[in-house]
Amino acid sequence: MAVQVRGEILDVRRAGAYHVLSLTAPGISENVKPGHFLTLGIGGEESSMLLRRAFAIHRVQSRGVYGGTLDIVVGVHGKGTKWLVDRRRHDPIDIVGPLGRPFVLPKEPVSTVLVGGGYGSAPLFMLAEQMRERGCRVDVILGAATEEKLYGALELKRLASTLTITTDDGSLGQRGRVTDVLGSLMQANDTAVVYACGPMPMLQRVAEIASDHQAYSQCAVEEAMACGIGVCMTCVLPVIGEDGVTRMLRACTEGPVFRGDRVRWSDVGTIPPDTLGAPTAGGH
Amino acid sequence: MTRALIKGPVADAALPEVDMSTSLGGLALPAPILTASGCAASGRELDQFFDLTSIGAIVTKSIMLNPRSGRATPRMAETPSGMLNSIGLQGPGIDRFIEHDLAWLEERGARVIVSIAGGTVDEYGKLAARLRTVRSVAAIEVNISCPNVEDRGQVFACRAGSASDVVHAVRRHSDPRMPLFAKLSPDVTDIVEITDAVVRAGATGVSVINTVLGMVIDTDTMRPHLAGVTGGLSGPAIRPVAVRCIWQIRQAFPSLPIIGMGGVRSGKDALEFVLAGANAVSVGTAVFHDPSAPSRIQIELQRALGARGFRRFADAVGFAHRPADLPREEDPDEFDFISE
Ligand SMILES: Cc1cc2nc3c(=O)[nH]c(=O)nc-3n(C[C@H](O)[C@H](O)[C@H](O)COP(=O)(O)OP(=O)(O)OC[C@H]3O[C@@H](n4cnc5c(N)ncnc54)[C@H](O)[C@@H]3O)c2cc1C
Numbered sequence: 001m002a003v004q005v006r007g008e009i010l011d012v013r014r015a016g017a018y019h020v021l022s023l024t025a026p027g028i029s030e031n032v033k034p035g036h037f038l039t040l041g042i043g044g045e046e047s048s049m050l051l052r053r054a055f056a057i058h059r060v061q062s063r064g065v066y067g068g069t070l071d072i073v074v075g076v077h078g079k080g081t082k083w084l085v086d087r088r089r090h091d092p093i094d095i096v097g098p099l100g101r102p103f104v105l106p107k108e109p110v111s112t113v114l115v116g117g118g119y120g121s122a123p124l125f126m127l128a129e130q131m132r133e134r135g136c137r138v139d140v141i142l143g144a145a146t147e148e149k150l151y152g153a154l155e156l157k158r159l160a161s162t163l164t165i166t167t168d169d170g171s172l173g174q175r176g177r178v179t180d181v182l183g184s185l186m187q188a189n190d191t192a193v194v195y196a197c198g199p200m201p202m203l204q205r206v207a208e209i210a211s212d213h214q215a216y217s218q219c220a221v222e223e224a225m226a227c228g229i230g231v232c233m234t235c236v237l238p239v240i241g242e243d244g245v246t247r248m249l250r251a252c253t254e255g256p257v258f259r260g261d262r263v264r265w266s267d268v269g270t271i272p273p274d275t276l277g278a279p280t281a282g283g284h
Numbered sequence: 285m286t287r288a289l290i291k292g293p294v295a296d297a298a299l300p301e302v303d304m305s306t307s308l309g310g311l312a313l314p315a316p317i318l319t320a321s322g323c324a325a326s327g328r329e330l331d332q333f334f335d336l337t338s339i340g341a342i343v344t345k346s347i348m349l350n351p352r353s354g355r356a357t358p359r360m361a362e363t364p365s366g367m368l369n370s371i372g373l374q375g376p377g378i379d380r381f382i383e384h385d386l387a388w389l390e391e392r393g394a395r396v397i398v399s400i401a402g403g404t405v406d407e408y409g410k411l412a413a414r415l416r417t418v419r420s421v422a423a424i425e426v427n428i429s430c431p432n433v434e435d436r437g438q439v440f441a442c443r444a445g446s447a448s449d450v451v452h453a454v455r456r457h458s459d460p461r462m463p464l465f466a467k468l469s470p471d472v473t474d475i476v477e478i479t480d481a482v483v484r485a486g487a488t489g490v491s492v493i494n495t496v497l498g499m500v501i502d503t504d505t506m507r508p509h510l511a512g513v514t515g516g517l518s519g520p521a522i523r524p525v526a527v528r529c530i531w532q533i534r535q536a537f538p539s540l541p542i543i544g545m546g547g548v549r550s551g552k553d554a555l556e557f558v559l560a561g562a563n564a565v566s567v568g569t570a571v572f573h574d575p576s577a578p579s580r581i582q583i584e585l586q587r588a589l590g591a592r593g594f595r596r597f598a599d600a601v602g603f604a605h606r607p608a609d610l611p612r613e614e615d616p617d618e619f620d621f622i623s624e
């Protein structure tokens with residue numbers, strides 16, 4: 001269950017191309033699972049930016065001097081994220097969370113790979129920790145355009161069995177994409193589940209590679225969201241249900257984590273003609 | 285159930301005594317704030333943030349006869365003090381809506397105004413007939429801002445004739461006592477003329493305004509931002525348009541029940557609508573900014589009314605229309621010239 005709280009900015013610090021924001025979020029941080037996200041009100045009460053911005057919850061601390069606190073990793077994209085990273089210590093911030101369906105964790109201590117693209121590594125830290133606690137093997141692949149845009153390599157190295165890094169320009173690790181190394185890593189470690197967070201094309205390739213290796217994939221998607229709580233229907237994508245029927249599902253409440261083999265990746269941004277309620281020829 | 289933890293001065297300080305009940309032509313509500321159709325789904329998600337039974341009613345997302353996928357994405361763009369949406373009425377269809385959503389709302393004890401939408405006059409009639417068997421419907425809001433598939437996609441709401449045909453069909457298939465609200469589009473030359481047409485066709489009152497047709501072009505891709513090309517503009521950006529529409533309709537119809545909406549974000553904004561003539565106020569896009577907005581706005585409105593000496597919400601309805609020579613200092617109770 002999500003709640004709305006008035007939190008406070010505790011700290012804003014740079015990490016390569018990103019900013020890490022620490023917030024007080026009493027009532028939220030206690031209930032966070034890996035893959036949950038939150039939304040923040042932007043620009044204050046009279047803001048002309050009406051829509052809240054969504055961020056993956058990076059880590060939480062449920063006790064301490066400030067009660068519950070949590071961290072998010074922010075890449076400046078447009079005016080909302082710019083406003084956010086310009087906040088100062090003690091500035092108030094309106095937080096709604098935890099939101100969405102988190103990653104589904106394996107019951108058995110199986111072998112797993114976690115794939116993060118850019119700031120997509122943010123939700124993987126808590127996931128890696130919980131997976132290790134369950135006795136799972138955790139191999140991590142981080143990828144980004146440049147070294148600057150990798151997040152958290154050092155700490156993930158500590159949490160993971162192995163860490164592989166790829167950059168498009170070869171500035172750190174292997175030159176290329178995360179998906180160039182995923183297949184061989186899965187082969188070598190007999191991977192049963194792949195967890196991924198990053199850009200849509202990356203998720204699509206990860207899901208395909210996982211299926212090729214008869215493994216499950218759990219992909220956290222990023223869709224433009226107006227409400228983040230399931231009331232507006234802006235954040236939808238075509239997903240195949242248990243019954244084989246494709247429906248336009250809300251990324252905010254039915255996601256952001258989906259089974260990779262259920263999402264119709266090539267059709268994202270469209271209404272596939274066989275979707276439930278799709279316009280018929282000559283219809284609406 | 286967990287509730288919003290924000291407790292500002294608004295929620296804490298003692299509320300002034302104001303009778304907040306309102307009457308919408310046979311529909312009596314304990315409070316005048318509603319959710320706007322399409323901005324609250326069927327209420328369930330918002331129940332995490334405030335008590336759904338504390339506001340006047342939940343107006344549900346416009347429902348169609350059959351399941352509907354809606355339009356391709358992107359479906360929204362943020363604009364200055366507003367947003368553009370092109371959802372395309374995604375929904376489960378009337379049967380599943382009744383079984384699943386209405387049943388839940390009934391069990392939750394919320395008052396429900398069901399919004400219906402169709403592609404043909406006949407579809408509206410069928411929806412009304414289907415709802416006739418459902419007890420928990422307090423009123424029907426007829427969303428006529430839909431393209432008429434039998435008339436080159438012309439929007440029903442934009443012409444007096446087609447608007448009236450739809451309302452007439454809904455009236456004919458509904459329980460004669462069922463309050464019907466026609467939801468009007470501001471994209472017309474003369475909103476009073478359309479109001480006149482729907483009232484003659486049997487509407488109990490009107491809901492104003494639906495979104496204003498708009499468009500955004502992405503300057504990076506240099507193409508329309510929305511997959512649907514054009515979309516509906518909502519939020520504070522359209523508030524003055526809504527106030528003007530309510531004002532014009534109230535002036536022409538002194539006792540017509542009016543549900544006002546369009547950019548209401550605070551109790552003061554809601555008060556503005558009430559002073560212009562709204563008997564109830566729906567909160568839409570503000571929910572995306574603040575999911576507890578409907579209950580917050582209701583409290584702020586009560587406070588704003590109390591601060592201006594009103595003891596009854598109903599006395600403030602249309603108060604801005606009072607003759608210029610009447611001094612404001614007098615007891616507002618004496619200005620009940622707008623009767624229900
Ligand atoms: C579930 C989820 C998790 C996310 N996690 C993170 C994270 O951990 N770190 C991070 O830096 N970013 C994350 N994002 C993306 C982040 O929400 C956007 O970068 C941000 O909304 C952009 O706002 P802006 O005002 O800077 O950009 P603008 O382009 O000015 O935003 C305009 C509008 O478009 C929306 N929008 C623009 N880009 C995106 C996008 N990529 N995704 C969703 N909405 C967008 C905005 O919300 C806003 O409504 C996440 C998005 C989602 C949906």
Ligand SMILES: Cc1cc2nc3c(=O)[nH]c(=O)nc-3n(C[C@H](O)[C@H](O)[C@H](O)COP(=O)(O)O)c2cc1C
Pocket residue numbers: 232320321322323345346369371373399427467493494495516517518519520522545546547548566567568569570
């Ligand atoms: C995302 C979104 C979906 C909407 N869906 C509907 C709908 O299904 N039926 C309807 O009558 N109005 C719909 N509206 C219009 C609102 O009910 C309201 O009339 C309009 O947005 C103006 O009010 P606001 O500025 O408070 O949002 C929608 C608006 C938005 C933003």
Ligand code: FES
Pocket residue numbers: 224225226227228229230231232233234235236250251252253
């Ligand atoms: S963002 Fe509104 S339904 Fe998902």
